[in-house]
């Protein structure tokens with residue numbers, strides 16, 4: 359007793375009709391519980407068909423051509439899904455292999471590092487300035503915090519680490535240097551032997567291999583130099599070593615000193631210091647503004663005679 363409701367453009371026939379109830383099997387009686395002496399323990403009226411034994415159902419009859427088309431479509435979809443899963447699996451495998459290879463390489467690199475010299479020994483070595491980092495800590499004296507700069511050097515595979523709250527170096531990451539230093543102690547960090555050093559002096563800066571990026575950044579520095587052209591003119595007669603610039607903040611002004619051999623290096627160092635300071639301030643007091651007073655460059659001549667320009 360089926361009624362054809364409609365036929366769509368694919369030739370699929372939509373039927374509606376009474377079919378045998380699949381819950382009770384058509385007798386309208388539902389039985390459950392243990393069967394004792396051929397009789398089920400419980401018997402009741404089937405609630406799906408309400409005892410009628412038939413229920414209204416809907417179904418579709420498709421033409422074999424259209425069914426084949428649907429099957430092909432589904433197969434294609436499943437194939438695409440499987441291909442995608444395979445691609446993701448391969449990508450993950452490649453990523454895991456890459457991480458493992460990197461870890462192995464890092465461990466091999468760390469294993470090379472050996473302790474250098476003896477405690478208290480003064481040494482001179484060729485190194486590459488590998489990394490410059492910094493962190494803030496409570497100042498030993500007075501109010502506020504101080505910045506500790508961490509320099510990491512690679513001395514032919516051996517790791518040297520220098521913590522300083524002082525002036526630091528003008529040199530940047532990747533620079534090849536000759537440094538003199540005093541061995542302070544030894545520690546193992548993340549499976550790597552590191553020699554902590556102190557009293558670092560740069561003896562020699564080896565000429566860098568300039569990249570396009572570096573050329574670009576040095577041309578940016580020149581713009582800053584021209585901002586202080588007037589001050590530059592006044593200092594041109596002296597051989598300065600210490601450089602100070604004042605920085606305006608929401609609460610007032612503060613000054614920084616940097617030690618540099620050239621104007622370019624001084625400005626680089628001040629900009630770097632200002633950037634770090636700004637990041638620190640932004641993190642803790644985003645309402646603060648820092649601004650450098652380039653026109654208040656304060657200079658020391660060879661670390662002795664102080665004079666003020668601008």
Ligand SMILES: [Zn+2]
Pocket residue numbers: 379380381382383384385386387404405406407408409410411412
């Ligand atoms: Zn039923």
